Amino acid sequence: MNDSESDYEEELEAFLIWMKDAGYTAYTQKSYLADVREFLEGLNSKPLESVKKLHVVSYLTSVRERGVSDATRNRKHASINCLFKALIELELLSVNPAAGIKKSKTEKNREPVYLDEGDLQRFLSAIDGKYRSRNLAVFLLMSYMGLRVGEVHTLNLSDYNAERRLLRVFGKGRKWRNVPVPEDVAPYLEQAMKERLTPWRSKEESMFISQKGRRLSIRGIQGIAADTFGRFQNGVPEAHRRPYSSHKLRHSFATMLLRKGADLRTVQELLGHSSIQTTTVYTHITSREKEEAMARLQISMPMMEA
Known part of the structure; x- marks a missing residue:
């Protein structure tokens, strides 16, 4: 466990319990936890109650600059949004700084690849x-x-x-x-x-x-x-x-x-x-x-x- 994980050990454990209780698949739990851990690592041990919308947007911007797709950026946003939603429901936090951030526009006109x-x-x-x-x-x-x-x-x-x-x-x-x-x-x-x-x-x-x-x-x-x-x-x-x-x-x-x-x-x-x-x-x-x-x-x- 790295430093950022030990700083947020209680929150990560609570998030996992919340996802299991909500019936998320093991695959989704793993993906969301990986995204959330990456986000928490960039917070430099900042307490979650003092995280602002700016910190979430800043992280999502850095993700985009790495060249990931709009869909991946949106999934990472969903993971972080879910973390704060879980912590609010479990009464560990009272504000969700990831709420209200716009999704990236995925390529609407791109035709899905399919087989005839x-x-x-x-x-x-x-x-x-x-x-x-x-x-x-x-x-x-x-x-x-x-x-x-x-x-x-x-x-x-x-x-x-x-x-x-x-x-x-x-x-x-x-x-x-x-x-x-x-x-x-x-x-x-x-x-x-x-x-x-x-x-x-x-x-x-x-x-x-x-x-x-x-x-x-x-x-x-x-x-x-x-x-x-x-x-x-x-x-x-x-x-x-x-x-x-x-x-x-x-x-x-x-x-x-x-x-x-x-x-x-x-x-x-x-x-x-x-x-x-x-x-x-x-x-x-x-x-x-x-x-x-x-x-x-x-x-x-x-x-x-x-």
Whole structure:
């Protein structure tokens, strides 16, 4: 433990207890604690009750100057905001200096990277190896049901209702949602559950088990995705490879639904977005679709003069 951590030992412990009680995943707890520790290190042992908005903004500015993305800067702000919120709720502080600071504007017009249906088929065909049925089920849940990596990680066997073909998903904001399992996906999910690896602990409820007999971790899923995307892009020159990751499968699901005419509100519900604004990022239109739309116009023009 370094000096800054020993200065704020009570606050860090309280923050961790608060996050556990609020149901934050182990992954989020770890990320938030790392951000908060970095912030506290720069305070030079200043008591938290004398931290002002200026100190938080100054830290966030230094983070931006290091070249991190707007999304990472916003996450670090969320971590610090959460720390002060927790300490106020636990009656260790009375003011939140991180409240009211504006988020960085992320690139609104940047199109999410996604795979079209043909690419998705090729990606799923690139899944191989000893644990193929498990990995195939994991990626089908993401690409044809829109689950986040963390949501796949937290799935338990009891979350699947085979009779109603429904999956109960524990999502962001600690909200549950029911996602219908497509008819074509159900047999793959059921096969993966039937061939589930023997867990290390007999009472392990996790739907997906790692080679070590534990719940398949978020890192584990991301690693399997990276390997599969590597095979999927095999033969593509390095300069032309796209920055695919497991989360891009969720982007692909949302894009496919909207292109097939699903309304935005339904897609929002299926993805588990708390705000419809988040869902609108998937309404990107390709040049080909613009051209096709324009070609449908019936234009009656006056005669051109000779």
